Amino acid sequence: MKYIRYILVLFFISYTSLATITAQESTNYFLHTIERGQSLHSISSMYGVNKEDIIRLNPGCEEKIYAGHTLKIPQNKGPQTLKEIFHTIQPGETLYRLSVKYNVPVKDIIEENPGLSANNFKIGEVVRIPSPKETIVEAEIAPIAQITEEVKPRCRDMHKVKRKETIFSISRQYNISEKALKDANPELVKGMKKGQLICIPYPQEERQTAIVEENIINAPSNSQLFRESQEAIKKIPIIKAAIILPFSPEGVRRSESTRMIEFYEGFLLAVDSLKRQGVSLDLHVFDSGNENKSIAPILAKEELKQMHLIIGPLYQQHIKPLSDFADLHNIRLVIPFTSKDNEVFQNPNIYQVNTPQSYLYSEVYSHFLYQFAKSNVIFLQGATANNEDKVDFVNSLRLELTKKGIPSQTIYNINSDNLKAALHSDKENVFIPTSASDLALIKLIPQLTLLHNNNPNYKISFFGYPEWQTYTKDHLDSFFELNTYFYSSFYTNNLLPSAINFIQKYHRWYSKEMANTYPKYGMLGFDIGYFFLKGLSTYGTGFENNLMKMDLTPIQTGFKFERANNWGGFINKKVFFINFTTNYELLKLDFD
Numbered sequence: 001m002k003y004i005r006y007i008l009v010l011f012f013i014s015y016t017s018l019a020t021i022t023a024q025e026s027t028n029y030f031l032h033t034i035e036r037g038q039s040l041h042s043i044s045s046m047y048g049v050n051k052e053d054i055i056r057l058n059p060g061c062e063e064k065i066y067a068g069h070t071l072k073i074p075q076n077k078g079p080q081t082l083k084e085i086f087h088t089i090q091p092g093e094t095l096y097r098l099s100v101k102y103n104v105p106v107k108d109i110i111e112e113n114p115g116l117s118a119n120n121f122k123i124g125e126v127v128r129i130p131s132p133k134e135t136i137v138e139a140e141i142a143p144i145a146q147i148t149e150e151v152k153p154r155c156r157d158m159h160k161v162k163r164k165e166t167i168f169s170i171s172r173q174y175n176i177s178e179k180a181l182k183d184a185n186p187e188l189v190k191g192m193k194k195g196q197l198i199c200i201p202y203p204q205e206e207r208q209t210a211i212v213e214e215n216i217i218n219a220p221s222n223s224q225l226f227r228e229s230q231e232a233i234k235k236i237p238i239i240k241a242a243i244i245l246p247f248s249p250e251g252v253r254r255s256e257s258t259r260m261i262e263f264y265e266g267f268l269l270a271v272d273s274l275k276r277q278g279v280s281l282d283l284h285v286f287d288s289g290n291e292n293k294s295i296a297p298i299l300a301k302e303e304l305k306q307m308h309l310i311i312g313p314l315y316q317q318h319i320k321p322l323s324d325f326a327d328l329h330n331i332r333l334v335i336p337f338t339s340k341d342n343e344v345f346q347n348p349n350i351y352q353v354n355t356p357q358s359y360l361y362s363e364v365y366s367h368f369l370y371q372f373a374k375s376n377v378i379f380l381q382g383a384t385a386n387n388e389d390k391v392d393f394v395n396s397l398r399l400e401l402t403k404k405g406i407p408s409q410t411i412y413n414i415n416s417d418n419l420k421a422a423l424h425s426d427k428e429n430v431f432i433p434t435s436a437s438d439l440a441l442i443k444l445i446p447q448l449t450l451l452h453n454n455n456p457n458y459k460i461s462f463f464g465y466p467e468w469q470t471y472t473k474d475h476l477d478s479f480f481e482l483n484t485y486f487y488s489s490f491y492t493n494n495l496l497p498s499a500i501n502f503i504q505k506y507h508r509w510y511s512k513e514m515a516n517t518y519p520k521y522g523m524l525g526f527d528i529g530y531f532f533l534k535g536l537s538t539y540g541t542g543f544e545n546n547l548m549k550m551d552l553t554p555i556q557t558g559f560k561f562e563r564a565n566n567w568g569g570f571i572n573k574k575v576f577f578i579n580f581t582t583n584y585e586l587l588k589l590d591f592d
Helices: 002-025 040-047 049-055 097-103 104-112 138-145 167-173 178-184 186-190 206-217 222-230 255-276 302-305 317-330 357-370 391-404 416-421 438-454 466-481 495-512 521-549
Strands: 030-033 068-076 082-089 124-130 155-159 198-203 239-245 282-287 309-311 331-337 351-352 375-380 408-411 428-433 457-464 485-489 562-565 568-573 576-581 587-592
Touching: 030 082, 030 124, 040 049, 040 068, 040 357, 049 495, 097 104, 097 222, 104 124, 104 222, 138 206, 167 178, 178 186, 178 198, 186 206, 239 521, 255 282, 255 521, 282 375, 309 521, 309 587, 317 331, 331 521, 351 587, 357 391, 357 485, 375 391, 391 408, 416 428, 428 438, 438 466, 466 485, 466 576, 495 521
Parallel strands: 239 282, 239 309, 309 331, 331 351, 351 568, 375 408, 375 428, 428 457, 457 485
Antiparallel strands: 030 068, 082 124, 155 198, 485 576, 562 568, 576 587
């Protein structure tokens, strides 16, 4: 037995030395595995480092990065490193071992990474490790300190006992032995009760080896630790929601004020629908004013701290203070408009409805490669010399096509001869312009229509962009004739019953038509309001764990929220393909 104990001690010493070496090697950087849709910008945002520092460690990555490849990411040396560091999970590591390695309670690691679970705790995954908490010194702790003066423990934390907790479970949570916990709190011999404060000591060197020996053999599994840390789901009897948007036209562009009012009007229709279903709501509405006006007075309102959900803002300048407020008070924040803010990569409470461009394009490419896997792709460049606004989209799509072995070509001089020469008789021929403008459509549609009429035996399709929704009325017959597709996260068919009912109700309530915009803000307000309020009323505090179960059919807006990383918020990755078929059918292709 002594021999086995000796071997275990040697193993612990060796493991500690190896961990020290590993920690030293990763002091300057850690590894990040690139996921689909991520860009250097999004990666630098989620880790709080400069793109230039990433490029310095990974020469050439500024040209192109690929999903599945790894990047060296420098550990941020700024002030935030006092709060946390990033760790890439290595072979053989468990949640328990990370807790021991960094001297941080398991619960703290789980709370720091709400997207982490037993299922995705795997090699290569990056987790954020909070710094060990400083010793808590409060007046209410004094009696404990006096009682334990003889033992002289050094408290690294104070733990408030919860119902059903035991000395064993608390010692497991903080990676100390039961004896160490009892030594630090002699009063525990009389028992332990809910609400009692107990001292969590720093591990002492003379007993650390024995603790690790025991833990190496009896370490709890990831599943057990995640299960023990999971909080009970609670229903929300009255959902408290706030909207913070610029409604007053004073100092605000009239078009923006009008759209925000329309958004709010649609939101109210969602509230009405849910109240008819028995959902109890408490709605607070605040006018944020123009982009130069501070929202601090709104954030200072006491009732705002009690919200379950906040929707807004519109302006970029207001996002950071509102994000910090939501993070501090653990309130879900839905950002409905901008796709260019970085707060979603750091704040676990954020839902970003409008998809960032790199993630949007990645989803489109994936669906395109599936839909047109055996096609001949033809890019049309130069239809509008001064408005090639989709060149980035096209260039990246070309690379994806090349990787999948799908043939493509580019026509710069667009005329009937060159269009005819590009056709393949045995494949679907998909034409894609490098501009989403109406001018490009006006120039290209007659030529493609003539090509289609002169070559009826060739299969021709036309693929384009979300902006085409606003031009549909002008080109509807041509869209059907050319078997046209476009991608979008927002789309409605006004002939569907749900859209008809909404339009009629909107007109009945407000005696006006919605503005002809993309997207329609009244429908956007309804969809967002209905999705989140219905979800909170159904799943309560377990809303985040049931996002994939939300079986709703929005009028216009697609929802497919996924966490940006283990410690960040949610990005909406829903994309549809809209197809105007040659049979004069209008199809909404959903790839999920």
